[in-house]
Amino acid sequence: MGKGFFQVPTAFNEPINSFAPGSPERDAVLKQYSEYYNGSVDVPMYIGSKEVRTGNTRTMSPPHDHKHTVGTYHLAEKKHVSEAIQNCLDSREAWANLTWEQRAAVFMKAAELLAGPYRAKINAATMIAQSKTVHQAEIDAACEFIDFLRFNVEYMTQIYEEQPDSAEGIWNRVEYRPLEGFIYAITPFNFTAIAGNLPASAAMMGNVVVWKPSDSQIFSAKVIVDVFKEAGLPDGVINVVYGDPVMITDTVLASPDFAGLHFTGSTHVFKELWKQIGNNIHTYKTYPRIVGETGGKDFIIAHPSAKPAQVATAIVRGAFEFQGQKCSAASRVYLPKSTSREILDLVKKDIASFNEPGSPADLSNFITAVIHEGSFDKLASYIDQAKKDSNAEVIAGGNYDKSKGYFIEPTVILTTDPKYTTMETELFGPVVTIYVYEDKDWSDTLKLVDTTSEYALTGAVLSKDRYAIDEATKVLQNCAGNFYINDKPTGAVVGQQPFGGARASGTNDKAGSAQNLLRWVSPRLIKETFVTPEDYRYPFLG
Ligand code: NAD
Numbered sequence: 001m002g003k004g005f006f007q008v009p010t011a012f013n014e015p016i017n018s019f020a021p022g023s024p025e026r027d028a029v030l031k032q033y034s035e036y037y038n039g040s041v042d043v044p045m046y047i048g049s050k051e052v053r054t055g056n057t058r059t060m061s062p063p064h065d066h067k068h069t070v071g072t073y074h075l076a077e078k079k080h081v082s083e084a085i086q087n088c089l090d091s092r093e094a095w096a097n098l099t100w101e102q103r104a105a106v107f108m109k110a111a112e113l114l115a116g117p118y119r120a121k122i123n124a125a126t127m128i129a130q131s132k133t134v135h136q137a138e139i140d141a142a143c144e145f146i147d148f149l150r151f152n153v154e155y156m157t158q159i160y161e162e163q164p165d166s167a168e169g170i171w172n173r174v175e176y177r178p179l180e181g182f183i184y185a186i187t188p189f190n191f192t193a194i195a196g197n198l199p200a201s202a203a204m205m206g207n208v209v210v211w212k213p214s215d216s217q218i219f220s221a222k223v224i225v226d227v228f229k230e231a232g233l234p235d236g237v238i239n240v241v242y243g244d245p246v247m248i249t250d251t252v253l254a255s256p257d258f259a260g261l262h263f264t265g266s267t268h269v270f271k272e273l274w275k276q277i278g279n280n281i282h283t284y285k286t287y288p289r290i291v292g293e294t295g296g297k298d299f300i301i302a303h304p305s306a307k308p309a310q311v312a313t314a315i316v317r318g319a320f321e322f323q324g325q326k327c328s329a330a331s332r333v334y335l336p337k338s339t340s341r342e343i344l345d346l347v348k349k350d351i352a353s354f355n356e357p358g359s360p361a362d363l364s365n366f367i368t369a370v371i372h373e374g375s376f377d378k379l380a381s382y383i384d385q386a387k388k389d390s391n392a393e394v395i396a397g398g399n400y401d402k403s404k405g406y407f408i409e410p411t412v413i414l415t416t417d418p419k420y421t422t423m424e425t426e427l428f429g430p431v432v433t434i435y436v437y438e439d440k441d442w443s444d445t446l447k448l449v450d451t452t453s454e455y456a457l458t459g460a461v462l463s464k465d466r467y468a469i470d471e472a473t474k475v476l477q478n479c480a481g482n483f484y485i486n487d488k489p490t491g492a493v494v495g496q497q498p499f500g501g502a503r504a505s506g507t508n509d510k511a512g513s514a515q516n517l518l519r520w521v522s523p524r525l526i527k528e529t530f531v532t533p534e535d536y537r538y539p540f541l542g
Contacts, residue, residue, distance in 0.1 A: 148196070184252045296505050319331065394412070453479075481505065
């Protein structure tokens, strides 16, 4: 504690820029996009104070123009991972002992840098690396990331303020120690904000971190590092390595000082990591914290009373924004027979109004590319199978082309089988599957929604009928960590809708909340007695 009970500025959600024609932010982001796109950056690993270039490089290409390169990055060998761990341990004491307000200031400064001088950079880098439209980049890389940093600083102080009562003559206090060891942050491709937040939230609580970003996000990860450096994050607090995830993970998880995993990505990978940590448990000095936010098969269910235009909009926005590559994207939809035709006609009309999938540099595009060839090929195979299967029909989209970019048309599959494979499997692309139920089967359909998928991340019910909303809220209690009434199931905002799911969707430690930050501290209770007893005998002994 410093010499004062400091109050941090009240956190607020960063306003979203419109990027309307003629706006200064539009000009700035397009200029930056062009500069990055026509440039070539060589991204090193960041280990302690060193920028490490191994010479073993991979190129970086925008998913919407995969023959074009925008730079290279360097792959780690085992010794670099060991150096990253050692740098964590060497930096730990100074960082853990720094007064909290100094740590807070680093991350508050990072938020303001992102809101101001780095905004166009982080947005343009995210448009290029992850093929996000400017709006999707803005709500992720700029606004959500800024919100994570600002709100987490506030939550950190709320945690520190949480103190026990003290009886007369004693003083009880709790200090929230960083974990003893280092944290391993593994981040996904799809959100620049998550990539920044996973290492930052642990570091904010005084921890040191080895961060392994996704290979598909390194171009925008570099801007995150630039921001942290300019904000004054000391060297060695967050060490960044790239390359073979298995080798990196094996090396990290073999360290006795491994103290926690902060993961976001797919379910299978997380379960394997959990298993590996379990197998190594006798190696560790402390029980590692395991936090993972993973896959989803997010639903929309419409009641017969729901307004068709509202259901259609929830589907179109929920399923297709960022090409369906949000963990919260709507991918299975249950429509009542009575309004299904009208809803589907509206969905088809909306899809017909989109441009062909293309580059995010053309701001009139709503749909751009999926992240990489593996994802493209997987999506294409499911679409092809649906075209062949007698219990499925492709009623919109269904075409794809990877000659220039990994472009998949927004696709709607109608199935007569509520357990059809694309009602159950996470595809992670612009493909939504619809099942039409008989209106009288509303209650049974809710049970079907609950039992169809292994995941429980997000879901939405649309209805004008309050009894139906109440019933859905109860029956679907365990099948979504974020449940939406009369809205799409995407677009959680930090400070308003803390995010995370249960079942196979993760440990539900709610990114962007005090609950998450609590996982990165180990409280120490200090009891101080002012008049210390000098005789062991209690009064009852006579
Ligand atoms: P992914 O699982 O392929 O990769 C995530 C990270 O894990 C990457 O850094 C990757 O390199 C690493 N990785 C891959 N194999 C590994 C291994 N064997 N050992 C260690 N690390 C390994 O996921 P992705 O394609 O980057 O992201 C999409 C997935 O993330 C989807 O399943 C999505 O639902 C999920 N996601 C969930 C949330 C959430 O909050 N629940 C948020 C975003 C994304």
